[in-house]
Amino acid sequence: xxxxxxxxRVTVLNAAVSVxxxxxxxxxxxxxxxxxxxxxxxxxxxxxxxxxxxxxxxxGACFDRIADAIEAxxxxxxxxxxxxxxDAMGDAYAELIADRDLLLxxxxxxxxxxxxxxxxxxxxxxRRVATFVQSRAQASDAQVQxxxxxxxxxxxxxxxxLEQVPEPWARALTAGIxxx
Amino acid sequence: xxxxxxxxRVTVLNAAVSVxxxxxxxxxxxxxxxxxxxxxxxxxxxxxxxxxxxxxxxxGACFDRIADAIEAxxxxxxxxxxxxxxDAMGDAYAELIADRDLLLxxxxxxxxxxxxxxxxxxxxxxRRVATFVQSRAQASDAQVQxxxxxxxxxxxxxxxxLEQVPEPWARALTAGIxxx
DNA sequence: CAAGTGTGTGAGTGCACACTTACAAACAAG
DNA sequence: CTTGTTTGTAAGTGTGCACTCACACACTTG
Numbered sequence: 001x002x003x004x005x006x007x008x009r010v011t012v013l014n015a016a017v018s019v020x021x022x023x024x025x026x027x028x029x030x031x032x033x034x035x036x037x038x039x040x041x042x043x044x045x046x047x048x049x050x051x052x053x054x055x056x057x058x059x060g061a062c063f064d065r066i067a068d069a070i071e072a073x074x075x076x077x078x079x080x081x082x083x084x085x086x087d088a089m090g091d092a093y094a095e096l097i098a099d100r101d102l103l104l105x106x107x108x109x110x111x112x113x114x115x116x117x118x119x120x121x122x123x124x125x126x127r128r129v130a131t132f133v134q135s136r137a138q139a140s141d142a143q144v145q146x147x148x149x150x151x152x153x154x155x156x157x158x159x160x161x162l163e164q165v166p167e168p169w170a171r172a173l174t175a176g177i178x179x180x
Numbered sequence: 181x182x183x184x185x186x187x188x189r190v191t192v193l194n195a196a197v198s199v200x201x202x203x204x205x206x207x208x209x210x211x212x213x214x215x216x217x218x219x220x221x222x223x224x225x226x227x228x229x230x231x232x233x234x235x236x237x238x239x240g241a242c243f244d245r246i247a248d249a250i251e252a253x254x255x256x257x258x259x260x261x262x263x264x265x266x267d268a269m270g271d272a273y274a275e276l277i278a279d280r281d282l283l284l285x286x287x288x289x290x291x292x293x294x295x296x297x298x299x300x301x302x303x304x305x306x307r308r309v310a311t312f313v314q315s316r317a318q319a320s321d322a323q324v325q326x327x328x329x330x331x332x333x334x335x336x337x338x339x340x341x342l343e344q345v346p347e348p349w350a351r352a353l354t355a356g357i358x359x360x
Numbered sequence: 361c362a363a364g365t366g367t368g369t370g371a372g373t374g375c376a377c378a379c380t381t382a383c384a385a386a387c388a389a390g
Numbered sequence: 391c392t393t394g395t396t397t398g399t400a401a402g403t404g405t406g407c408a409c410t411c412a413c414a415c416a417c418t419t420g
Binding site: 022108111123153156160165172 | 204206328329340
């Protein structure tokens with residue numbers, strides 16, 4: 001049944017985002033994502049063209065979920081000004097990455113951009129998100145840039161575990177970042 | 181001669197930063213850094229306690245160089261206001277990472293923060309840089325936060341190769357970032 | 361029922377790589 | 391010269407992992 005194979009791919013992709021997020025591309029064996037998806041390693045290799053194909057597909061799924069969340073967040077904005085819409089998008093993003101999988105996957109993907117296919121997937125993901133943010137919020141270039149700069153700051157805060165650091169420098173970096 | 185061993189360690193560390201920066205911790209064999217340093221793999225293992233010890237030491241060297249460059253940059257500031265000093269520091273940082281090794285190494289280190297020793301090294305590095313920036317520039321928390329947020333944005337720009345992308349969304353993200 | 365097609369796996373295979381060990385040359389001290 | 395220490399390497403060893411293949415069950419079609 002063709003639909004079953006397609007359903008499997010979705011399951012595997014969700015598992016892949018979670019598992020790759022922890023230890024990254026090179027450090028996670030495809031056995032691990034197969035186990036997380038509840039199927040055999042051999043079948044994962046049939047569903048995707050090698051480990052790299054799996055990772056690239058997972059990157060697509062990751063950015064899909066991010067784009068959807070931001071889009072939904074924009075709908076809940078309090079007003080029509082760029083500031084209000086960006087703020088609502090930021091809140092939606094913060095909510096989405098509460099479980100950390102999507103954030104950590106992005107970090108892992110950025111770390112293996114020496115592989116051209118991954119670099120292209122990352123560009124495609126940010127292209128999609130950035131163009132939507134700009135057009136939907138009617139924000140200026142500078143506002144969009146700021147939006148992503150503080151998004152990237154979240155990556156540092158989470159990977160370095162700065163929320164747990166009580167020292168002043170860490171408090172300065174984490175100040176105002178919504179529920180990490 | 182003890183001094184020679186110490187000199188070797190420095191050589192190896194410089195090589196390690198460059199080599200790890202390209203492909204990351206898990207994807208680069210220590211043979212590669214040994215070759216870059218011009219010595220045998222076995223001797224690298226004698227100079228450092230395993231691959232992880234080498235990587236952590238390289239992280240220390242990386243943040244040392246960053247801190248030194250920012251410190252030197254601050255000396256060249258045009259004035260005494262926080263804005264002028266932060267700007268001079270930003271310029272110094274941008275100059276330093278022109279060769280990309282230090283920037284990419286930071287990305288790679290952030291990607292393997294699931295290893296506790298690496299996470300601690302990253303925190304120590306940012307602790308050193310952030311405390312210096314804040315005390316030297318007498319900047320507010322918000323200014324320091326902004327400084328690092330746009331620094332992290334540079335990581336995205338470089339890893340995704342956004343300087344090469346002519347599309348509007350990419351131009352918005354790269355606008356005003358000093359000579360990438 | 362026979363033949364074909366899609367879904368799924370267990371049991372390999374081969375290679376890359378982290379780390380060790382045994383050994384050698386240089387230099388120093390007595 | 392002998393003994394000891396430091397610098398350095400060549401040649402393993404064992405393991406983990408990407409990827410393959412032969413095979414099996416299910417389900418459809420004629």
